[in-house]
Amino acid sequence: MNWNTEFWDQSEPPGQMYRFLQESNQDIYILEEYEYLQEKPVWKPYLIDKHQELQAQFPDYHVVTKDQFAIVSKYPVTQQTLSPTKQVLWLTFLIDNKPFHVVSVHLEPQVDLGHSIISREFWNFVNLRHHSRNEGLDEIEDFIRQAGDEPLIVTGDFNTTLLMGSLDPLRDQLEDAVKYSKQLFPTTWETKGYFGWRIDHFLYNKHVEIQSYQAVAQLELSDHKALKVKLRLK
Numbered sequence: 001m002n003w004n005t006e007f008w009d010q011s012e013p014p015g016q017m018y019r020f021l022q023e024s025n026q027d028i029y030i031l032e033e034y035e036y037l038q039e040k041p042v043w044k045p046y047l048i049d050k051h052q053e054l055q056a057q058f059p060d061y062h063v064v065t066k067d068q069f070a071i072v073s074k075y076p077v078t079q080q081t082l083s084p085t086k087q088v089l090w091l092t093f094l095i096d097n098k099p100f101h102v103v104s105v106h107l108e109p110q111v112d113l114g115h116s117i118i119s120r121e122f123w124n125f126v127n128l129r130h131h132s133r134n135e136g137l138d139e140i141e142d143f144i145r146q147a148g149d150e151p152l153i154v155t156g157d158f159n160t161t162l163l164m165g166s167l168d169p170l171r172d173q174l175e176d177a178v179k180y181s182k183q184l185f186p187t188t189w190e191t192k193g194y195f196g197w198r199i200d201h202f203l204y205n206k207h208v209e210i211q212s213y214q215a216v217a218q219l220e221l222s223d224h225k226a227l228k229v230k231l232r233l234k
Contacts, residue, residue, distance in 0.1 A: 001026040001229070002202060004106065004157040006222035007037045008048060017221055018057045024216075024228065027074045028093070032106040032157050034070040064091065069104050083143075087136035090143040100233060101147040105156030107136045133159075137166060144173065151207035151233045157200050157224060167201065174203035177229055180213035188215055190223045202227050207234050 001024055009017040021029060035045045047068065054070060055063045064071040066082050069089040078099070079092035089104040110129050140154060154174060160166045178186050178198070188200035195217065204210065209232045215225040 001028070001226055002030045002032075002104075002155040002200065003226035004032045004200060004222060004224035005034070006224060007033050007035060007045070008050065010036045012221055020218055020221060020226075021072070022057065024226070026228065028102070029070075029072040030102060030104050030155060031070040031072070032104070033068055034065060035068045068106065071102075071104070075100070081143075083136070083139035085132060085135050085139060087132075088139045088143065090146070095233060098233070099150050101143075101150060101152040103140055103143045103147075103152070103154040103156075105136070105140060105154060105158055107133050107157070107159050109159045133166070137169075140170065144170075147205075149207075152205045153208060153231070154203040155201065155227065155229075159199050160201075161197055161199055170203060174205055175210075177202040177204060177210045177213045177227075180210050181215065183215070186215060188225045188227070190217070190219065195225065200224055200227060202229050204231070208232075209234055 005017065034050070035047050038044045038046055045068070049065075051063060051065045054065065054072065058072050060074070062073045062076050064073075064077050064080055066080060066089055067086050071077065071091060073093060075093040075095050077091055078094050079090070081090045083089070087105065087107050091102045091104065093100045093102065108129055110133065144152065144154065154170065158167065178201070187195040187198050189195065189197045191197070202213070210229060211232060212230040214228045216228055217225045
């Protein structure tokens with residue numbers, strides 16, 4: 001499962017997020033926005049430490065928390081590398097004594113809606129984020145090269161739709177698991193009560209076989225759908 005939790009469990013009744021995860025009964029959970037949000041005096045995410053709490057909820061799993069990423073896995077993690085921009089986390093799992101690589105992604109959003117679209121601050125922010133997001137995409141490419149000819153998935157919140165073209169180089173190398181969706185118009189992100197966009201993606205290489213893909217909405221928990229993907233390593 002991959003899921004942007006929308007600032008972890010900050011806005012939910014205690015335990016509700018953990019119940020959703022446990023009831024999902026997944027082998028590997030790849031989670032983003034393992035952080036809280038400060039709204040005043042300025043809108044700013046900040047990191048949290050819930051490692052022991054998360055381990056207590058999943059006592060039989062391996063737990064990795066790194067910056068704003070949290071990984072819960074039945075399989076041991078043998079390697080973890082956070083990228084310089086902190087938008088990408090590369091992990092290697094050991095499954096049946098064979099390596100399986102996961103690139104967990106949370107690219108920064110392009111805009112700051114706290115400023116008017118006609119303001120200088122708005123466009124300065126866009127320019128900065130354009131550079132930072134391109135760095136994040138380059139980091140993903142670098143991790144793919146390091147994985148070599150071994151099983152690999154790249155998944156997470158890219159804050160990017162296919163119309164934007166930013167994912168074209170990745171999709172030239174990897175397959176998109178959304179083709180296994182049973183939805184006519186697959187979406188993953190909600191705004192104003194409507195899921196109108198797909199900005200969360202699940203890509204894989206030729207050594208991975210996708211058996212099912214499901215995007216599950218939990219609006220009381222997050223504005224992102226959870227991607228539940230059943231796969232097999234060839």
